[in-house]
Amino acid sequence: MSELRHxxxxxxxxxxxxxRAKRPHELIKKTGEMKRPSSYSxxxxxxxxxxxxxxxxxxxxxxxxKWQVRVVPNKFAALSSQGExxxxxxxxxxxxxxVGIYEVIVGSPDHNRTPALxxxxxxxxxxxxxxxxxxxxxxxxxxxxxxxxxNHGADAGTSLEHPHSQVIxxxxxxxxxxxxxxDALRFYNEEGQCLxxxxxxxxxxxxxxxxxxxPHFVAFIPYASxxxxxxxxxxxxxxxxxxxxxxxEISDLARILQDVLAKLYYGLENPAYNYVIxxxxxxxxxxxxxxxxxxxxxRLTKVAGFEMGSGMYINVTLPEADADFLRKxxxxxxxxxxxx
Amino acid sequence: MSELRHxxxxxxxxxxxxxRAKRPHELIKKTGEMKRPSSYSxxxxxxxxxxxxxxxxxxxxxxxxKWQVRVVPNKFAALSSQGExxxxxxxxxxxxxxVGIYEVIVGSPDHNRTPALxxxxxxxxxxxxxxxxxxxxxxxxxxxxxxxxxNHGADAGTSLEHPHSQVIxxxxxxxxxxxxxxDALRFYNEEGQCLxxxxxxxxxxxxxxxxxxxPHFVAFIPYASxxxxxxxxxxxxxxxxxxxxxxxEISDLARILQDVLAKLYYGLENPAYNYVIxxxxxxxxxxxxxxxxxxxxxRLTKVAGFEMGSGMYINVTLPEADADFLRKxxxxxxxxxxxx
Numbered sequence: 121m122s123e124l125r126h127x128x129x130x131x132x133x134x135x136x137x138x139x140r141a142k143r144p145h146e147l148i149k150k151t152g153e154m155k156r157p158s159s160y161s162x163x164x165x166x167x168x169x170x171x172x173x174x175x176x177x178x179x180x181x182x183x184x185x186k187w188q189v190r191v192v193p194n195k196f197a198a199l200s201s202q203g204e205x206x207x208x209x210x211x212x213x214x215x216x217x218x219v220g221i222y223e224v225i226v227g228s229p230d231h232n233r234t235p236a237l238x239x240x241x242x243x244x245x246x247x248x249x250x251x252x253x254x255x256x257x258x259x260x261x262x263x264x265x266x267x268x269x270x271n272h273g274a275d276a277g278t279s280l281e282h283p284h285s286q287v288i289x290x291x292x293x294x295x296x297x298x299x300x301x302x303d304a305l306r307f308y309n310e311e312g313q314c315l316x317x318x319x320x321x322x323x324x325x326x327x328x329x330x331x332x333x334x335p336h337f338v339a340f341i342p343y344a345s346x347x348x349x350x351x352x353x354x355x356x357x358x359x360x361x362x363x364x365x366x367x368x369e370i371s372d373l374a375r376i377l378q379d380v381l382a383k384l385y386y387g388l389e390n391p392a393y394n395y396v397i398x399x400x401x402x403x404x405x406x407x408x409x410x411x412x413x414x415x416x417x418x419r420l421t422k423v424a425g426f427e428m429g430s431g432m433y434i435n436v437t438l439p440e441a442d443a444d445f446l447r448k449x450x451x452x453x454x455x456x457x458x459x460x
Numbered sequence: 461m462s463e464l465r466h467x468x469x470x471x472x473x474x475x476x477x478x479x480r481a482k483r484p485h486e487l488i489k490k491t492g493e494m495k496r497p498s499s500y501s502x503x504x505x506x507x508x509x510x511x512x513x514x515x516x517x518x519x520x521x522x523x524x525x526k527w528q529v530r531v532v533p534n535k536f537a538a539l540s541s542q543g544e545x546x547x548x549x550x551x552x553x554x555x556x557x558x559v560g561i562y563e564v565i566v567g568s569p570d571h572n573r574t575p576a577l578x579x580x581x582x583x584x585x586x587x588x589x590x591x592x593x594x595x596x597x598x599x600x601x602x603x604x605x606x607x608x609x610x611n612h613g614a615d616a617g618t619s620l621e622h623p624h625s626q627v628i629x630x631x632x633x634x635x636x637x638x639x640x641x642x643d644a645l646r647f648y649n650e651e652g653q654c655l656x657x658x659x660x661x662x663x664x665x666x667x668x669x670x671x672x673x674x675p676h677f678v679a680f681i682p683y684a685s686x687x688x689x690x691x692x693x694x695x696x697x698x699x700x701x702x703x704x705x706x707x708x709e710i711s712d713l714a715r716i717l718q719d720v721l722a723k724l725y726y727g728l729e730n731p732a733y734n735y736v737i738x739x740x741x742x743x744x745x746x747x748x749x750x751x752x753x754x755x756x757x758x759r760l761t762k763v764a765g766f767e768m769g770s771g772m773y774i775n776v777t778l779p780e781a782d783a784d785f786l787r788k789x790x791x792x793x794x795x796x797x798x799x800x
């Protein structure tokens with residue numbers, strides 16, 4: 121019989137469908153994703169030489185006049201960085217004008233250099249960029265929450281091949297985030313400890329779903345993972361906000377993130393994925409009850425009708441088996457050398 | 461400048477991206493979906509003659525020994541209808557064994573007879589089936605919530621072409637539903653009225669987003685529709701639970717639902733869609749604060765990376781323009797005759 125498991129980080133129930141369980145290799149989509157695109161595309165607005173195709177850049181990290189990572193406003197900005205937000209209410213209708221920040225972080229000058237194939241040092245520059253933009257934008261008094269996320273592959277909703285991440289910041293708090301904060305606060309009030317700290321401790325005690333540990337971070341498949349290979353990377357130290365991350369932690373996070381992405385790349389043949397940094401809203405930056413973490417969701421199965429209709433999730437793999445599989449993925453020697 | 465709007469029924473904020481606004485015909489996917497499949501498929505487990513390919517049926521509506529609508533347990537049941545649910549807790553881990561009901565409602569003996577092309581009378585039989593199964597399953601003491609939904613088209617996550625809907629009932633309340641109930645109760649306590657009744661009244665007063673009205677139902681695009689052409693069909697009468705629906709209301713709902721589906725079919729060239737009946741949990745069947753409704757989501761745009769990452773939605777159409785477009789879709793004469 122299948123079982124229902126509850127995920128305390130997002131409040132969701134998931135049916136772990138053991139009787140329909142699939143083995144990891146059954147989830148691999150043979151879409152030719154292992155064929156790498158060329159390292160430069162003349163039509164790509166994110167490739168070097170095409171800088172004029174994007175709005176003027178917000179920041180860059182580079183040397184010798186060349187950039188390694190750069191940040192530009194999203195050309196098709198759904199939010200405008202100019203002006204002050206104003207709220208209007210008419211009956212039940214709540215309206216806020218579309219003020220906010222929406223940026224693209226270009227992760228590499230190479231068109232085909234996906235993070236799974238980068239060195240940890242290259243990933244570190246991207247994360248450093250995340251940190252600087254996070255801190256700068258969270259000081260903007262108009263903004264309630266800064267969200268950093270990455271989509272990789274068409275099934276994850278990206279339209280650009282060139283490696284990039286996105287930052288979005290709006291003058292409202294999405295209901296999902298508000299609910300997570302309320303749940304975390306309730307837990308803190310009842311249990312006297314941070315929900316994330318507790319989840320991490322229980323996962324470490326249980327150990328069967330741990331993928332990898334570093335001095336500052338732990339990567340694991342949560343007990344009630346909503347979909348195959350959905351995983352969390354948690355900082356060991358309590359931090360509510362991503363902006364609190366320290367340089368040695370950035371470097372350590374780069375190592376574990378690159379390693380996990382490489383394991384997905386080689387073990388599951390470059391699946392599409394989304395990752396998002398789940399962090400506290402600006403008003404709760406240093407709260408004792410929320411723990412930031414990175415949530416990574418490979419897009420191996422179609423989440424559509426069932427979830428949308430039922431409000432529940434079906435996971436056709438066992439979280440314990442997923443973790444075991446990822447632990448055992450062997451990386452090519454070149455990656456091991458880079459990581460050492 | 462774009463604007464942020466708040467949807468009180470689901471608590472979500474959506475960016476109405478007026479500057480990226482698309483016209484309806486730009487959303488049409490030219491996937492050849494207007495080519496109808498043949499009316500019978502030998503390999504289809506839902507076609508007449510293949511009844512042995514499904515588990516024994518739960519109910520049918522038919523005559524002369526033939527069925528028009530039938531209900532069968534889902535062959536690949538993620539939940540088992542046998543046994544009693546038991547809960548186990550270990551630290552933060554919450555576990556319930558996978559007891560529940562998961563059924564398929566076959567909407568027609570014809571393989572290619574999608575509801576948009578049915579007569580209202582045929583749709584009525586499907587809805588009557590929904591009603592009977594809803595009432596029967598909600599009397600099962602093990603079940604917390606009965607959810608009825610339909611996926612149409614590959615982009616909506618269906619793997620079977622044959623017209624069908626699904627019923628799922630589990631011994632837990634999905635967090636999304638719990639939150640909606642809490643929001644509705646808070647509104648009721650503060651405002652002394654049902655949130656759904658109020659939303660409906662404001663939409664009728666505003667009138668610009670109404671698609672169609674019948675004696676018992678109203679179809680409209682909500683003020684803060686999360687995606688293009690996402691629409692609600694609300695009963696005018698306050699009912700918390702779908703099980704309260706009366707025969708004349710079933711017949712009226714069939715007419716408005718068939719009409720809206722036909723407008724989508726002809727106006728947007730048979731888009732994929734999901735619909736779900738959002739109804740009160742069994743424990744709150746007759747509550748004064750929740751209003752059941754049907755939520756219909758055409759799958760015209762890829763909801764993926766942005767929503768998943770940011771927790772916000774972007775709608776690239778104006779709800780007012782969507783409603784106007786649907787109001788003006790002209791149906792073929794044969795459909796008008798059927799509907800009269």
